Amino acid sequence: MAHFLENKYTRWYFDIIYFAQVREKIEGYFEKHHIIPKSLGGDNSKENLVKLTAREHFICHWLLTKMVVSTKHKYQMWNAFSCMLYRSNSNQYRYKISSKIFDNIKKEGAKIKSEKFSGKNNPMYGKRGTLNPNYNQKWSDEHRKNASESHKGLVRTAESRVKQSQSMRGRKQTTEHIEKRKLVGSNNPRFGYKMTSEEIMRRTETLKKNKSKKRISKILDEGMVIVHNNKNANITRLANGTHPSQQKKKCPHCGKTFSLGMFKRWHGTNCKLFQGELKFQS
Numbered sequence: 001m002a003h004f005l006e007n008k009y010t011r012w013y014f015d016i017i018y019f020a021q022v023r024e025k026i027e028g029y030f031e032k033h034h035i036i037p038k039s040l041g042g043d044n045s046k047e048n049l050v051k052l053t054a055r056e057h058f059i060c061h062w063l064l065t066k067m068v069v070s071t072k073h074k075y076q077m078w079n080a081f082s083c084m085l086y087r088s089n090s091n092q093y094r095y096k097i098s099s100k101i102f103d104n105i106k107k108e109g110a111k112i113k114s115e116k117f118s119g120k121n122n123p124m125y126g127k128r129g130t131l132n133p134n135y136n137q138k139w140s141d142e143h144r145k146n147a148s149e150s151h152k153g154l155v156r157t158a159e160s161r162v163k164q165s166q167s168m169r170g171r172k173q174t175t176e177h178i179e180k181r182k183l184v185g186s187n188n189p190r191f192g193y194k195m196t197s198e199e200i201m202r203r204t205e206t207l208k209k210n211k212s213k214k215r216i217s218k219i220l221d222e223g224m225v226i227v228h229n230n231k232n233a234n235i236t237r238l239a240n241g242t243h244p245s246q247q248k249k250k251c252p253h254c255g256k257t258f259s260l261g262m263f264k265r266w267h268g269t270n271c272k273l274f275q276g277e278l279k280f281q282s
Contacts, residue, residue, distance in 0.1 A: 009066040016060055020050045031057045037064065039076045058084055058097075062105070065112070075116040078109050129174050 004010045017035055020026075030051045036042030052060065061081040068074055085105070097105075119125065129135065139147070185191060195203070247260040253271045 003069070004067045005069055007067070009063045013060055013063040013067060016052070016056055016063075017050055020052055020056065026051050026053065029054060033057050033060060037077070037080065039080070040068070040073060065108070071112075071115050071121070074112050078112045081105075082109060129176050 030053060033050050033052045033056075034042045034044075035048050035050055038044075042048050061077070061084055065074060065077040065081055068077055085102075117123075124132070127133070183189070248257050249260050249263045250257045251263070251271055
């Protein structure tokens, strides 16, 4: 049997159970609830069953997700609780919740699922190449179209990009993958394939977008601002005060202020020599 945490959620849970057990009669609609869930070692005995209202039943299953410690049990309790959000039949009444509560529940559930299936807990962990169940399977045209439509307009967050980058670091390619990359000329499976005009147009647009994204990313990293000149339709890059070309430095010899680039390339050394010659002549 699973061990419950000694926290406020456990106390609230058993307070609701005790109140339901000692009341004389429940008015109207009710649902039977396993005090100790069957997945945690409970049974169908009379002592382990209690009659709850729809609201009480909903809250109890919500509390159970916060009462267990192991990732496995958390996931089991979350699955049982999520069934109360979506599944129903003509003989059941489901307690209605606000959009804010629903948002909090979904976020908490996503966190529990992430813990359950991350790393070695993921059933696909380490299954690459021939070990992957989808190895050598070809997508149908309908499948490709559906996948393309589902990803259109999808913008990945910066956090998602960082996670993918970290997960890919240090990963070594399989020998099979390396050998495939070596296939050139007639050995390449796409050798002799001619792209349609539609494919060429689509690929050209993608390359233009990627090139533009890289250029804009570089400009933003440098602290620049993009200005469009309508007269000659050129894009000008202006420093935003943080670029080396706009940083100033004062010469300790002559007292004049110059841009950092100019000072490093010419003024610093030449002015020092020039001031030394004046001092020597005097």
